Amino acid sequence: MIKKYSKTKLKKFRETIVKRMEEISQDMDDIKESIMDKGNPKAGLSQDSVFSLHMADAGSDSFEKEKSFMFMSRESDYYKNLSHALERIDQEDFGVCKICDGLIPEERLLEVLNATKCVDCKTNDKLNLK
Numbered sequence: 001m002i003k004k005y006s007k008t009k010l011k012k013f014r015e016t017i018v019k020r021m022e023e024i025s026q027d028m029d030d031i032k033e034s035i036m037d038k039g040n041p042k043a044g045l046s047q048d049s050v051f052s053l054h055m056a057d058a059g060s061d062s063f064e065k066e067k068s069f070m071f072m073s074r075e076s077d078y079y080k081n082l083s084h085a086l087e088r089i090d091q092e093d094f095g096v097c098k099i100c101d102g103l104i105p106e107e108r109l110l111e112v113l114n115a116t117k118c119v120d121c122k123t124n125d126k127l128n129l130k
């Protein structure tokens, strides 16, 4: 018999995950807006200053954009993982290690909401990869 988290516990996990997902989508909206803002022509500046500003900013601007895009793709991956975690809650196998069928401790799940392996199996995985 595989151990599972109780419905009450699962409900608590679901609330935490949903809240985290809302935070992520809010973050992503903010970043999208800041990328859009940077795309706008700098209003109220003379041609000369636009040119010199552009020259000075060109490097850091694209770096900032790159950073934003990297952050976005990482966040959207995390978002997807969290929605998979929600599916596992629906199937009531959330928090069950997919390798040894052991129960992943609650503290670890709250830390890593999309964890699918217990610490032991994860460590073994890493050792095997080496």
Ligand SMILES: [Zn+2]
Pocket: 097, 098, 099, 100, 101, 102, 117, 118, 119, 120, 121, 122
């Ligand atoms: Zn395990």
